[in-house]
Every structure is written in structure tokens, then in C-alpha cells.
Amino acid sequence: MSNSQQSFEIRYRRLFETARDGIAILNAMTGQIDDANPFLLKMLGYSHEEAVRKYFWDIFPQKKLPIARFKELQIKKYIRFEDLPLETKEGKRIQVEFINNVYEVNGKKVIQCNIRDITERKIVEENIEKHKESLEQQVNQRTNQLIGMNEELKHEIIDRQKSEKLVYASNKILKLLSKEISQKQYSDSLIGLLKDWSGCRCIGLQDISGNKKSYDDAFHGYKPEFWRLANGISLLQKEIFNIDILSSKTEAEYLMAITPRGSFRCDNTKEFLASISKKAKVRFLKARVKNGFMSVAIIPIISRGQIIVAIHLADEKPKMVTLSKIEFIEKLTPLIAEGIDKFDLENKMKIAHEELIQAKRLSDIGTLAATVAHELRNPLAAINIAMHNIRRKKMDLPIDKHLDSIEKKVFESDQIISNLLFCSRLKLPHYESVDIKSVLFECIEIIKKKDRKRRFKLIQKIEKMKVIIDADPLQMSELFNNILNNAFDATATKNGVITVGLEINNIASVEIYVNDNGIGIPVEDLKKITEPFFTTKAKGTGLGLTVCQQIVMLHNGEFDIKSELGVGTTVTICLPKKR
Amino acid sequence: MNRKILFIDDDKELSEEMADFLGAQGYGVQTACDGMQAEKFIRECQYDVILMDWKMPKLNGTELLKRIKNVGLKVKIIFISGKPFLDKELKKQGLLPMISGVIAKPYNVVELLTLLKST
Numbered sequence: 001m002s003n004s005q006q007s008f009e010i011r012y013r014r015l016f017e018t019a020r021d022g023i024a025i026l027n028a029m030t031g032q033i034d035d036a037n038p039f040l041l042k043m044l045g046y047s048h049e050e051a052v053r054k055y056f057w058d059i060f061p062q063k064k065l066p067i068a069r070f071k072e073l074q075i076k077k078y079i080r081f082e083d084l085p086l087e088t089k090e091g092k093r094i095q096v097e098f099i100n101n102v103y104e105v106n107g108k109k110v111i112q113c114n115i116r117d118i119t120e121r122k123i124v125e126e127n128i129e130k131h132k133e134s135l136e137q138q139v140n141q142r143t144n145q146l147i148g149m150n151e152e153l154k155h156e157i158i159d160r161q162k163s164e165k166l167v168y169a170s171n172k173i174l175k176l177l178s179k180e181i182s183q184k185q186y187s188d189s190l191i192g193l194l195k196d197w198s199g200c201r202c203i204g205l206q207d208i209s210g211n212k213k214s215y216d217d218a219f220h221g222y223k224p225e226f227w228r229l230a231n232g233i234s235l236l237q238k239e240i241f242n243i244d245i246l247s248s249k250t251e252a253e254y255l256m257a258i259t260p261r262g263s264f265r266c267d268n269t270k271e272f273l274a275s276i277s278k279k280a281k282v283r284f285l286k287a288r289v290k291n292g293f294m295s296v297a298i299i300p301i302i303s304r305g306q307i308i309v310a311i312h313l314a315d316e317k318p319k320m321v322t323l324s325k326i327e328f329i330e331k332l333t334p335l336i337a338e339g340i341d342k343f344d345l346e347n348k349m350k351i352a353h354e355e356l357i358q359a360k361r362l363s364d365i366g367t368l369a370a371t372v373a374h375e376l377r378n379p380l381a382a383i384n385i386a387m388h389n390i391r392r393k394k395m396d397l398p399i400d401k402h403l404d405s406i407e408k409k410v411f412e413s414d415q416i417i418s419n420l421l422f423c424s425r426l427k428l429p430h431y432e433s434v435d436i437k438s439v440l441f442e443c444i445e446i447i448k449k450k451d452r453k454r455r456f457k458l459i460q461k462i463e464k465m466k467v468i469i470d471a472d473p474l475q476m477s478e479l480f481n482n483i484l485n486n487a488f489d490a491t492a493t494k495n496g497v498i499t500v501g502l503e504i505n506n507i508a509s510v511e512i513y514v515n516d517n518g519i520g521i522p523v524e525d526l527k528k529i530t531e532p533f534f535t536t537k538a539k540g541t542g543l544g545l546t547v548c549q550q551i552v553m554l555h556n557g558e559f560d561i562k563s564e565l566g567v568g569t570t571v572t573i574c575l576p577k578k579r
Numbered sequence: 580m581n582r583k584i585l586f587i588d589d590d591k592e593l594s595e596e597m598a599d600f601l602g603a604q605g606y607g608v609q610t611a612c613d614g615m616q617a618e619k620f621i622r623e624c625q626y627d628v629i630l631m632d633w634k635m636p637k638l639n640g641t642e643l644l645k646r647i648k649n650v651g652l653k654v655k656i657i658f659i660s661g662k663p664f665l666d667k668e669l670k671k672q673g674l675l676p677m678i679s680g681v682i683a684k685p686y687n688v689v690e691l692l693t694l695l696k697s698t
Contacts (some may be wrong), residue, residue, distance in 0.1 A: 246693045377683070377685055378590050378593065379590075380684065380685040381590075382593035382596055385599075386596045389600050394604055402596070552599055
């Protein structure tokens with residue numbers, strides 16, 4: 001052996017002895033361990049003697065795989081593996097990495113196994129693996145969560161869309177309720193909305209309450225003759241739902257077609273028919289299928305525990321009345337009911353109001369008739385007695401006094417009647433160019449004749465010029481007669497003074513006033529004197545001043561009464577010259 | 580002896596005609612145009628019969644009856660009325676026994692004379 005060989009040997013030996021990895025030298029032919037370094041011996045817990053008697057596979061817990069690897073090594077000359085742990089003398093397993101080489105030493109093949117303890121690396125690797133798995137798990141979990149949330153979100157969106165649709169639909173009904181519309185307009189609009197919501201071709205509102213026929217023609221799409229037939233044979237008021245369209249009795253087999261809220265719903269009448277009894281089939285065929293309806297639904301509208309109206313939906317296509325559609329409409333039925341109730345109430349109120357007006361009118365006419373009857377009796381009584389007096393004295397003379405009485409009483413009766421007639425059908429003025437002064441003079445003459453015996457002073461302060469105005473001459477004389485009569489009556493108990501005046505204040509109007517120094521009108525009565533039937537006179541219709549005021553109003557004039565109790569009264573009338 | 584009648588009505592012509600008519604029948608007639616005047620006459624003079632309207636100025640029939648009752652005058656009273664509700668009102672006020680007869684306007688003269696004779 002050369003020096004260099006020797007020094008190499010020494011260096012190799014030193015490395016072998018001090019290496020921080022295990023090194024084993026095997027017989028490449030037999031697999032017996034020829035040598036093992038101290039690190040390996042310490043790792044396995046064997047003494048050098050114990051180790052060198054063992055074969056390569058003896059340091060593994062089981063031999064089959066190590067033998068196979070040894071054979072593979074013999075062929076390949078190099079092999080590396082780390083999937084087979086070593087077994088120590090105590091039976092402990094150590095994870096190691098094997099790097100094996102075959103080489104020749106002095107013509108003899110040997111195997112050198114470099115064995116590195118990789119326990120820690122394995123632990124780290126395992127931890128990494130575990131961590132990776134947990135991460136993957138977390139990722140999967142999160143992904144699943146997100147998928148779930150997405151689903152929830154989708155449902156929420158659908159739910160929200162549904163409730164938005166419901167709110168939108170409710171608003172449409174509320175809008176209808178807030179409008180000033182008739183019952184017919186309401187039912188027509190409702191049918192339009194139901195058509196939109198259901199998509200069905202035929203819609204109808206059937207009145208179930210029995211006593212009113214307000215919704216008789218509230219249908220769309222149905223043939224009128226069919227609607228009349230269906231209208232007669234559908235729901236009964238007392239039961240929440242009774243499919244009398246199908247049979248005379250509600251049978252258990254129909255219950256499957258009833259929604260929890262009591263609507264009837266059939267999405268495919270052919271399928272439905274196959275599932276029900278023969279007897280019911282006949283009815284159903286008659287009522288619906290003959291008309292070719294595949295989808296049929298009836299939704300009751302309930303108010304105060306009773307069905308008031310039924311919504312009918314029908315279409316030739318199947319699947320047109322899905323549960324969700326029906327449930328949607330069902331949710332709106334309380335609002336629809338409110339509308340129906342509202343119109344019912346309005347109708348009732350309208351009728352009551354008309355009755356009230358009628359009653360008031362009758363009562364007014366009654367009061368009028370009673371007043372007329374009573375008041376006419378007075379002059380008639382006088383006429384009656386005067387007649388008897390004339391008859392008794394017909395041979396005597398003079399009878400003028402009685403004739404005067406008769407004449408005067410006839411005039412009074414006529415006055416009452418004309419007041420009544422005026423009040424009940426006061427017409428628009430029939431305008432003419434009227435010499436207002438001459439009308440006033442005629443009326444003054446009448447009042448002068450009224451009582452020949454009674455002395456009262458009549459002062460006339462009348463404009464000298466001729467005054468022509470646009471007015472109704474008959475209404476003017478009615479007006480002056482009434483006012484002069486009132487003045488005459490007011491001054492009846494003492495020597496009265498009546499002043500009649502006519503003045504032209506400006507170019508456009510003329511003012512007429514009648515003043516008396518009579519009893520006057522109490523303040524509390526002054527406001528009421530132009531009301532119909534108000535009177536303080538023992539006899540009187542209470543219509544005179546009502547008529548006067550109305551005539552002046554009709555002529556676009558002004559009517560004013562000023563009075564002081566015990567002093568007298570002034571009535572002022574201002575009339576425009578031109579209409 | 581002539582029976583004395585007080586005729587109360589605010590209708591002047593009617594009163595005059597009635598006075599003429601009843602005078603010719605042999606009655607002594609005094610007329611009054613309202614309740615106040617009537618009360619004055621009743622206090623001053625004794626009448627056999629009072630013929631009175633209900634609707635009168637100043638003092639209506641019911642009020643006048645109350646005053647007559649309070650004074651304690653014994654007089655036959657014929658009420659001129661066509662109003663059935665008056666019965667009820669008079670009964671309520673306890674005045675109904677004071678009424679001897681009722682006659683409505685316009686008078687049926689035969690009925691009026693019969694009533695006056697029987698009163």
C-alpha cells in the first residue's frame with residue numbers, strides 16, 4: 001500500500017468514525033453487514049459485534065420489502081429511498097433516508113449505505129401535510145358556506161321580489177280606493193288587475209252575498225251565457241268554501257284542490273277529472289271542461305266571516321293557476337274586500353241620504369200644506385160668515401160693507417197662494433224694460449184700498465223723472481206688494497206712517513225703500529226673517545220676505561232690512577238698471 | 580135675556596162679520612183682537628160663552644186659558660181649532676176640562692149655532 005493510499009484510508013476511516021450520518025458497509029453479494037459506523041450503532045442500539053452478524057434486511061421491522069430493495073440495488077448499483085423506517089434493538093422505529101451505492105474495493109463488490117435520520121423532517125413534512133389538509137378543508141368549508149350563502153341570498157332576493165310585487169299590487173288597490181270612482185269602475189279596474197296578476201284569459205267577480213246584484217256583469221273573457229250559468233252554481237255564503245260547481249256536496253276528494261286559505265285551484269282539469277268520482281265528473285264537465293278550461297280557480301273574498309264575493313279565474317291553457325299565483329291573490333283579498341265593503345257602505349249611505357232629502361222635502365211640503373190650509377181657513381171663515389150676513393140682509397141696503405169684506409178676504413187668500421207658488425217655483429226673471437215707478441204706484445194704490453177705514457199716513461218721496469229698468473214686472477209687483485203689506489201690518493195698531501221712497505243714487509242703480517213707524521223686529525228675529533216659514537204674525541205663511549229676498553237676488557240686487565223695536569222698520573232694495 | 584158672547588180672533592173682518600151674524604141670532608157679542616184684550620174684557624164683564632181662536636198675537640189660547648183658570652172664572656169656552664194636537668197639549672196642562680166644545684174654521688154655521696145653543 002502506497003503512502004497516498006494509506007493516508008486516504010486513514011482520512012476515510014476518520015470520516016467513517018466521525019460522520020453525523022449512519023454508514024453501513026454491506027457485502028454486495030450476501031447483503032451481510034460488514035461494518036457499521038458508531039453513529040449508526042448508536043442509532044440502532046447495537047454493539048459492533050451484534051451489528052456485523054446481521055443482514056441488511058435485519059435492521060427493518062419486516063424483511064420482504066428490504067430484500068426486494070436489496071435485489072433492486074444489486075442490479076441498479078444505486079438506490080435511494082425513505083419509505084422504510086429502521087427498527088432499533090428496543091423495537092423503536094426511526095424514519096430514515098437511505099442512499100445506497102455499490103462499488104468495488106480490491107475487486108470485491110461492497111455496498112455503502114448512507115443512513116440519515118429524517119424523523120424531524122418527516123414530522124415537519126407531516127405537519128405541513130396536515131396543515132395543507134386543514135387548509136384545504138377550510139377552503140372547502142368556506143366554499144360550501146359561500147355556496148350556501150349564495151343560495152340564501154337567491155331565496156332572499158326571490159322573497160323580496162315577491163313581497164315587492166305584493167306591495168306594488170296592494171298600492172294599486174289602495175290607489176283605486178282613494179279615487180272618486182263608481183262601483184262599476186272599481187270592479188272593472190279590479191278585473192284588469194287580476195288579469196295582470198294571474199295571466200288568465202277569463203276573470204269574473206261573483207256576488208255571493210245574495211241580496212245585491214252589484215257585480216252581475218263584472219266579468220271579462222267568459223261568454224255571457226256561461227258566466228250566468230257559473231254565477232248561479234258556485235259558492236254558498238255560509239261555508240268558507242263549497243265547491244258547488246262540482247257537485248251538490250263538498251266531497252273529500254276535492255280537498256286536495258283546496259288551498260289552506262280556502263280557494264279552489266285546478267291546474268289541469270283533465271288530470272283532476274281522472275282523480276274524482278263519476279258523479280262529480282258530470283257536474284265538473286258541465287260547468288267547466290265543456291268550455292275548454294284547463295285551468296280553473298275560485299278565490300273567496302271574506303268580510304266579517306262571510307264570503308261576499310268570489311274571484312273566478314279560468315284559462316284554456318294548463319298550469320295557469322299555480323299555487324304561488326293563487327296565494328299571491330289570496331294575500332290581497334283583505335284589501336279587495338275593504339274596497340267592496342267601502343262601495344257597499346257608500347251605496348247604503350247614498351240611499352239613506354236620498355231618503356233623507358226626500359223626507360225633508362216631504363216634510364217641507366207638509367209644513368207648507370199645513371200652513372196653507374190653516375192660513376186659508378181664516379179668510380175663508382170670514383167669507384163664509386159674510387156670505388151668511390149678505391143672505392140674511394139681501395133685502396136690506398147697503399150690503400157694500402160685506403162685499404168689501406169678501407173682496408178683501410179673497411185678496412188675502414190669493415196673496416197666500418201666490419206667495420206659496422212663488423216660493424215653490426220661483427223662476428228666473430222674465431226681463432222687460434219696466435217703468436219701475438208705475439209698478440210701485442200700482443202697488444201703493446192696492447195698499448191704500450186695503451183698509452178704507454183705517455187711517456194711516458202714506459208719504460211718497462218718489463223721483464220725478466221716469467225710471468226704466470230691466471226687470472220682471474210681475475216679480476217687481478210681488479216684491480212691492482209684500483213689503484208694503486208688511487209695513488201695513490206693522491203699523492196696524494196705531495196711527496201709522498209709511499214712507500215710500502224711490503231714488504236714483506247713481507247712473508247704474510235705483511234704490512227703493514219702505515219705512516214704517518210700526519212695532520219693529522226684535523234683534524234675535526232679524527236674522528231669521530228671510531228664512532222660509534219664519535213668521536211672528538198670528539197669520540202668515542212666513543214666506544213673504546223669503547220671496548222678496550229671492551226676487552232681489554235674482555235681479556242681482558241688494559236687499560236690506562233695518563229695524564228697531566218700537567221705532568220701526570226700513571226695507572231697502574237696490575236694483576241695477578241694466579241686467 | 581140675551582146670552583153674552585166674547586169672540587176672540589185677530590182677524591178684524593172676521594170678527595165684524597161674526598158679530599153681525601151672531602147679533603142677528605140674538606146674542607150679545609163683544610169682540611177682542613188678541614189674548615190681552617180678551618183677558619181685560621173677561622175681567623170686566625161676565626160672559627156666557629167665550630169663542631176663542633188658539634193662534635193669537637200677544638197671548639195665545641193656552642196662555643189665556645191658564646189665566647182664566649188662575650182667576651177662577653166659571654165660563655163656557657168654545658175653542659176654535661182644527662188642530663188635533665191641541666187636545667194633547669191642553670190635557671197635559673190640565674186645561675182640557677175648561678173646554679165645552681171645539682169648532683174648526685171655516686165655520687159651518689148650523690154646527691156653530693147648534694153648539695152655542697147646547698153650551
